[in-house]
Amino acid sequence: MSSQLPEHNEASLPPQEIIDLFKRTFDDELYGDEEEGLEALQVQIQEVKSHLYDRDYLGAFDNDSKRVAYCCRWSPARALGYAALFAHFEPVVDVLTCAEKEDQSVLCIGGGAGAELVAIASIFTPSRPFVSKYAKKAESESDNETTESLNVHLVDIADWESVTTRLLENIEKHWLYSNEFDSFKVKPEHKDILTMDSQALSLSKLNLITLLFTTNELFKENKAGSIRFLQQLNKNCSKGCLLLIVESAGSYSHITVGTKKFPLQFLIDTILCGKRGQENEGDWEVIAQADSSWYRCGGRLDYPIKLENMRVFYRLYRKKT
Ligand SMILES: C[S@@+](CC[C@H](N)C(=O)[O-])C[C@H]1O[C@@H](n2cnc3c(N)ncnc32)[C@H](O)[C@@H]1O
Numbered sequence: 040m041s042s043q044l045p046e047h048n049e050a051s052l053p054p055q056e057i058i059d060l061f062k063r064t065f066d067d068e069l070y071g072d073e074e075e076g077l078e079a080l081q082v083q084i085q086e087v088k089s090h091l092y093d094r095d096y097l098g099a100f101d102n103d104s105k106r107v108a109y110c111c112r113w114s115p116a117r118a119l120g121y122a123a124l125f126a127h128f129e130p131v132v133d134v135l136t137c138a139e140k141e142d143q144s145v146l147c148i149g150g151g152a153g154a155e156l157v158a159i160a161s162i163f164t165p166s167r168p169f170v171s172k173y174a175k176k177a178e179s180e181s182d183n184e185t186t187e188s189l190n191v192h193l194v195d196i197a198d199w200e201s202v203t204t205r206l207l208e209n210i211e212k213h214w215l216y217s218n219e220f221d222s223f224k225v226k227p228e229h230k231d232i233l234t235m236d237s238q239a240l241s242l243s244k245l246n247l248i249t250l251l252f253t254t255n256e257l258f259k260e261n262k263a264g265s266i267r268f269l270q271q272l273n274k275n276c277s278k279g280c281l282l283l284i285v286e287s288a289g290s291y292s293h294i295t296v297g298t299k300k301f302p303l304q305f306l307i308d309t310i311l312c313g314k315r316g317q318e319n320e321g322d323w324e325v326i327a328q329a330d331s332s333w334y335r336c337g338g339r340l341d342y343p344i345k346l347e348n349m350r351v352f353y354r355l356y357r358k359k360t
Pocket of ligand 1: 096100113114117148149150151152154155194195196197230231232233251252253256257260
């Protein structure tokens with residue numbers, strides 16, 4: 040049985056606002072003339088699609104036109120789905136809105152393509168008292184004196200810098216404006232997550248880690264490195280840290296360990312939570328999960344490329360110690 044996420048959760052900006060952010064950012068590519076506009080973009084999208092079909096993930100993102108094409112084609116629908124998913128989990132909303140009135144830090148692994156960034160910004164923005172257009176009514180004058188920041192570290196093996204920069208310019212211009220943009224501290228980093236150490240990732244300071252549509256890729260690239268990386272999370276993340284893993288429902292690859300073949304999710308659960316029957320011994324607990332959850336994009340959204348519905352598998356873990 041599949042569950043369904045609401046099309047819009049009030050903790051985030053409305054879906055059309057999220058889509059408009061992409062329309063504004065990629066105006067030239069989506070609405071430009073014949074040579075530079077949608078037709079040219081569709082050619083690039085086909086090329087990226089064939090790399091993705093061959094599971095050649097590195098080849099899919101190896102130049103700027105392909106990265107922009109990926110972002111225009113896949114990230115808007117993903118951003119809608121991620122905004123709905125993040126908003127569905129109260130502890131995640133608490134992190135993204137700095138509800139505890141303290142700085143919060145998020146690490147998005149494989150988060151260069153913009154969907155996580157825009158989804159996070161779509162939840163952070165309405166929580167800011169100075170963004171009067173969106174702010175929920177402040178209860179008192181003192182509520183306006185927020186100084187806490189949201190730190191967002193986007194680590195990706197592909198170089199998404201120009202895409203991120205363009206999205207951030209528009210997040211500042213249309214959502215957060217200059218007075219609140221300073222508290223949305225985004226650090227894009229072009230690196231292989233599996234080669235970074237716990238200090239470079241500030242693992243002990245993180246409040247939320249996202250691994251969205253990226254786990255299969257990591258394990259395909261480097262199985263032993265991916266296992267070691269999850270073990271680093273066990274060792275270095277602090278109590279209360281959240282870890283959200285999302286993949287396309289039913290797409291989790293199988294993995295061979297010794298002579299046995301497992302669905303990848305079993306291996307991940309075992310590393311994070313402990314062996315079956317001994318889950319209490321693991322470092323993390325599962326606080327929300329679904330094998331199949333739909334996010335359906337509303338039919339009335341205005342975007343020149345089809346926005347695909349998403350059926351996802353998710354697990355939200357919380358560090359116990
Ligand atoms: C299928 S895309 C998903 C993008 C995005 N998370 C989303 O959901 O739309 C996988 C992303 O993971 C990145 N990636 C793959 N291997 C990586 C690694 N070893 N370290 C960091 N990023 C990696 C890719 O460059 C790509 O941006």
